[in-house]
Amino acid sequence: MSTRDKQLLHLVFGGHVKDPRGLEFDDPSKLDIVGIYPNNAEALDAWRAKSHANVDDANVKYVLVHLHRLLEDPEHEKDD
Numbered sequence: 001m002s003t004r005d006k007q008l009l010h011l012v013f014g015g016h017v018k019d020p021r022g023l024e025f026d027d028p029s030k031l032d033i034v035g036i037y038p039n040n041a042e043a044l045d046a047w048r049a050k051s052h053a054n055v056d057d058a059n060v061k062y063v064l065v066h067l068h069r070l071l072e073d074p075e076h077e078k079d080d
Helices: 040-053 067-072
Strands: 010-016 032-035 059-067
Touching: 010 040, 010 067, 032 040, 040 059
Parallel strands: none
Antiparallel strands: 010 032, 010 059
């Protein structure tokens, strides 16, 4: 697999946050897992669609996570 063809997985999910300025979700068990996408463009399209569909609720937030970065460097983020 060449660098150009390398799979770069992205996750899109969201839900109700406690504070619209943050990323602490009210109830992680109720997160809306939109999907895992093979590239940034498809993930960005999915994120935009979900974000725009919930634009009237400031406490609903969707995020796009670059899974490929976590898979390449699993030590990047550690749980406390």
